[in-house]
Amino acid sequence: MSETATTADAPEEGESRRDFLLIATSAVGAVGTALAIWPLIDSLNPAADVLALGSTEVDLAPVKVGQSITIKWRGSPVFIRRRTADEIEAARKDDGADLPDPEADADRVQKAEWLIMVGVCTHLGCIPLGQKRGDSKGEFGGWFCPCHGSHYDTSGRIRKGPAPTNLLIPPYVFLTDTTIKIG
Ligand code: FES
Structure with a gap:
């Protein structure tokens, strides 16, 4: 039973782990993208001397x-x-x-x-x-x-x-x- 339970649980665990990994990856991706975009956005704000x-x-x-x-x-x-x-x-x-x-x-x-x-x-x-x-x-x-x-x-x-x-x-x-x- 426990084996069955383990077997039955395994895909769920696997899926949720995959989901977590996906979410984590997306979050890192979003942060990474945000960090990558920030210097660009910042560079679009004219500095006081440029103004x-x-x-x-x-x-x-x-x-x-x-x-x-x-x-x-x-x-x-x-x-x-x-x-x-x-x-x-x-x-x-x-x-x-x-x-x-x-x-x-x-x-x-x-x-x-x-x-x-x-x-x-x-x-x-x-x-x-x-x-x-x-x-x-x-x-x-x-x-x-x-x-x-x-x-x-x-x-x-x-x-x-x-x-x-x-x-x-x-x-x-x-x-x-x-x-x-x-x-
Ligand atoms: S640049 Fe050609 S006439 Fe002035």
């Missing part, structure tokens, strides 16, 4: 009328130009010109004097000339990309050459009259 790099504050006070500065934001150059009255007037006058990527100057600036753009040619990503004194500014007095000859006007709009769109305007806000936060 700080996502936005940049710029003091515009030292920039004089007619001067440009270039700052780095998220690895890209950002052109900031304090435009002259003539440049603003030229940009506004050309709102009605035959623009490859039509955009009014007023839609590209928050304050007419300050033009803030990502300084990357929209053709193949070269950095256009026009930020430094003595640089070629192209046929429209703004920026010129010598890589394949794209000409941008004083609003950063593409006017001639292969670039398909205007220089991009990054997200930014004026924190004070002379301080902006980009990003």
